[in-house]
Amino acid sequence: MEGKPEKLTLKRQVGLVGAVSLIAGTMIGSGIFMSPQSVLSSIGSPGASLVIWACCGLLVVLGSLCYAELGTVIQESGGEYIYILRTSGPVVAFMLIFSSVVFVRPAGVAGISLSFAQYTVAPFYPDCPPPQLVVKCVAASVIILLATVNCLNVRFSMSIQVFFMVTKVLALAVIVVGGAVVLISGGQTESFNDSFENTNVGINPIGIAFYQGLWSYDGWNNLNYVTEELKRPEVNLPRAVMIAIPMVTILYLLVNVSYLAVLTPQEVMTSPAVAVTWGNKVLGSWGWVMSVAAALSAFGSLNGTFFSGGRVCFVAAREGHMPGILAMAHVQRLTPSPALIFTTAISLVVLIPGDFQSIVNYFSFTAWFFYGITLSGLIYLKIKKPELPRPYKVPIVLPILVLIAAVFLVLAPIIDNPQIEYLYVALFIFSGIVVYVPFIHYKFCPGLLEKLTMFLQLFLEVAPAEKNL
Template sequence: MRKTTDSPHSSTDVSEGKEKLRLKQEVGLISGVSLIAGTMIGSGIFMSPEWVLDHMRSPASSLLIWGACGLLGMFGALSYTELGTIIKESGGEYIYILRIFGSFPAFLVAYNSVILVRPAGLAAACLSFAEYAVAPFYPGCSSPPVVIKCTAAACILLLTIINCLNMRLATSVMNIFTAAKLLALLVIVVGGLVLLTRGQTQRFHSAFQNTTTGIRAVGVAFYQGLWSYNGWNNLNYVIEELKKPEVTLPRAVMIAIPLVTCLYLLVNMSYLAAMTPSELLSSGAVAATWEVNGLGSWAIGMAQLMSLFVALSMSGSSSGTFFTGGRVCYVVSREGHMPDILSMALMRCLIPSPALLFTSAMSLIMIISGNFTTIVNFFSLIAWFFYGMTISGLLYLKIKKPELPRSYKVPIIIPIIVLMPAVYLVLAPVIDQPQFEILYIILFTFSGVILYFSLVRFKCHPRFLQRVTLHLQLFLEVAPTTWDAN
């Protein structure tokens, strides 16, 4: 797993002969917990409960699905934590696959991740935020798609400005949004506990009645639940910016994911205490319906409160997704799999602004040309394929290279448990209900094969690229960075 730094995109460096810059290690434990929990708590807990219940058909079985999804996310995060103590570099799945399996599969991961997966996650989160943010302005009717897309684009631009100005400002924004969304969920939890203490427990009588046993229904319910837990691996994308990563990474994981899992279970219990299963299934906005049923007379004049809370939650999730997405693009470029300009950072504040700008641009394109459902389909299939490859790499290291130094280890059964549902979530949509999105993904990946052999393997680079890189470097006031994993 020796690191190679031979970049296929050579460029003129305005700081040639000087010491290269390095990103600052400014992400502490609190910011690390916020980055994980803040990204995980997004639209899912406000939208997925009705779909999980719809497929499982009983309150108790839906709660089991939520708990099992949290356990799976915890197992995945613990597996990634061991990888993070072996390969102490930012980049997540890309850097792990590069160090374990080599350049070609890593390039395909990078190609899909930088251009599709990370921008898709950001675009989906911002579209969800926009839908709830503009809903109060269009009571009784659907919000115009143009307004939703413009609001989502404005959200991306605002996040770009914040993240390019100052990293401490960006982490502070994430911390504030995380606190706001935790407060919103605590309101729901406390309201549900009050209802339960008053005797509204009838929904939990015969709680397993009508539970479905179909494999496909259970699998789809898991799929909906796991979407709400997406973000459990976010801290692995920014390891180089962690303070004491060998300590901060495992501690943040062990705090954030159990916290989110407990909140999700309590929130679902609160939903079921305030609503009958039929009300929950027919609700287009679960949190808003809970507000009316759970708060009763207090809900008068507060119909827009939960829309605000949900919008804040999704905005915080967007911030975390953007923060990590730009770092993935930065690391991919630094390893020579994308143009060098994307691996540079602002000289005055050491922020990888070119990578952030590129991620922003790709997300804007997806918002203009796509919709939420299509974007999520792209994101989920490719993301779980990457997760499966990464977990396979950990199993390889545990079996073939047990002597590698690591400060944290997980039992081998844990990555095996994570790998099984990852394989299922990739194969099930292809076998059960193949869609055109799958064909698009295959064609896009094939174009990546062509680009790899032409640009990376045989290094057929356009000559104007050096001149463009130099001008962009001067215009953006950026310089190359370096990272020594030792």
């Protein structure tokens, strides 16, 4: 055979349309159909809730611009993990991957799948809440289905992402237009009379409202997890960010206005599924369409979360922070199937005891802790390594502002209303050091997994994959 054999890598198959779909299609999930009542309940008034939604969008826009610079300076997949590894060192990076793999990512998958399941089974239980066993069985089924799709073909997974992004944008457009029609025809105005009355101005309610709102924006950083599979990342990464996130922010604000134009604040806060309640009032006998739209929206978001989440395990294993089998890709399909299977297994375990509300709060707390460390790394690179090539860059004031917001989101609820659960989460994050020292730094029991790795490599038809730079 002449020449060198072709390296096994994850191919660059994600273009601009796929990139926009990966961001917007993951962001527009179950949150906008479920979180409005949580935001309103936390902050207390319709006007303040709209301000929270706008501030969440602004914060995400600023954060994504900072991540766009990081993604063009460090053109490797892995998102926060790889950025922290390159700027803060392996110990902090392992703390991230340990908490991400064991809790944060599976919690996100579980939360979205539970939302999908709740909306899917709701029409079959019109007069009572659906049994939790049924909800969790449906959630587990969709997790397994999407894991299989992502293991089989990258292009097919991205096609699903594009299709469901278009579907969910159309569904939100229906809500926006319906609300506009109601307003023009003289709908209820209780929500807009003294709209800031009864606002809860404490630090804890504002922090919790931000947590619930930011849940709906989660996925804004998804493209940074798959940089090595993105065509022309120096161009398409910032371009996709500036198309997707402002579009989603505007849609979210208009959808919330539509909810408040049709429903009273009390109806919004007490509704188990605000989009369905809105649909029953505006669409009448076609109200079930909103249940279908919410379920499809969660389905598309879950697909995007799987697509990016498997890459985090894959990159960490490639850097020696996870078992070597997770750094392998299928020799024909070129998908990181072992990492995806592993993520699926952990998500199914987290799903068993999980409930939506606690998943949102603790997911946000942990995520923003590491967002803050990542942004500190960007500030470090700007000050200490200005010579690095930067196809795209932002003023240093942007990462500083987002870092301040991240510190607030991590510390404010804890200081204002201390709860033992926050201590448990913090201890869990730092417990990664206990695992890192013997198993990663000193490589304790290096041959323990060799036979299992060889068996799985043959069984799954996978081989080590190199960086695609």
